[in-house]
Amino acid sequence: MAINLKDKIKEQLSENVQKALLECSETAEKYGFKIYLIGGVVRDLFLEKEIFDIDVTVEGNAIEFCHKLADEKYCKIIQVQDKLKTAKTVFSSETEIDFASTRQEFYPKRGHLPVAVRIGCSLQEDVYRRDFTVNSLAISLNKKTFGDVVDYVGGIEDLANKTLRVLHDNSFNEDPSRIIRGLKFAARFGFHRDKHTKELQEKYQREQLHKDISWTRIKSEIKQAFSLNTGKIFDMFLANGVEKLFYAQKPDIKGLEIKTLIDRHPVDNPWLVYLGCILKDEEIIDAFCFTRAEKKIFTDRDILLSENLSMLNSNYAIYKFFEKKSPEAVLVYYLLSKRKEALIYIEKLSKIRVELKGSDIKELGITDGKKIGRMLDEILKKKLSGTIVNKKDEIAFVKAQTK
């Protein structure tokens, strides 16, 4: 008899999500579609973990199904991808659900992005394109079978044993980003790879390293993994030699050291601090197609590493040296160089600001633009050396100069 997760759906999904799923169920019934919750959401229901994304697969054409939902006024379609026949929707309760058509995938070139074939195939055929058995489970949303788990690959048993198992021997050749996904799930859920999967991974890492693969997925998985900001996952990367997948280097740094620094000095992109400590290969940096701001972290890191710091003999000089560099790059530079000047900047100097604005100084009687600039710089110098402490001191200093 099929395992039924109706109760877990009730307990773990918000009322809004449940309402949306029932609307899907009604519509599927009315128009004769077969629909399933699929992938991460099913895994997380089993594991009783927080659920972020709701993915539904339609055995057939998901776009047609979403149009029916929209006709019934249950949701709005906000995005459609015609090639893959997928759609993003938002329900009246503001619940967002992604719908995909069942499909098979074909990899024309190892490690490159797949091409979808046989859109609308059976669910059983669809699950074989997935990464691990634990991510290949489905839950029926049709009325009569609502909550029934569909397991074609032994995912339930693997979930119970916390085992990550690929679906076929060619899995990592097809898509090496699955190696990083595996580490992410190991770090998040305490999963371990089954023996054969471990051997396949090691074989891939030994034999298949080449740069002619699509780097977008690798970058996206690294971003997700390092964004978890657990030092553990960084250590796992290095312990498994996974950094070699993207031609990165093994530094003499532990993940906990990076995490502690980030926790003390938060930055916008913690994942790039981890990556910045290991990725030097310029070809890969280019292949990752970073945004300008992301790329700057690597450029700034390299500029900092190439500079001679012996002339940094005052707080002002240290401040000016690091001031325009991206905060992530300064953290990376400190982790790699252990230069005390970087730590002084991170912990103390970067927090110092001149409180007066140019307009305040104008009001105090200095009207020449250049002079205002020099005055602001003088105040900064004095604040950095500690002779000016607060706004009151700043005003007093300006007044003294105008006498």
Ligand code: ATP
């Ligand atoms: P998370 O909680 O990290 O989002 P997830 O399993 O939901 O985990 P997604 O990236 O949202 O991860 O992917 C949804 C589903 O798509 C997965 O559960 C898996 O079935 C499939 N999938 C995602 N990436 C791959 C991949 N690289 N190879 C094969 N299947 C994949």
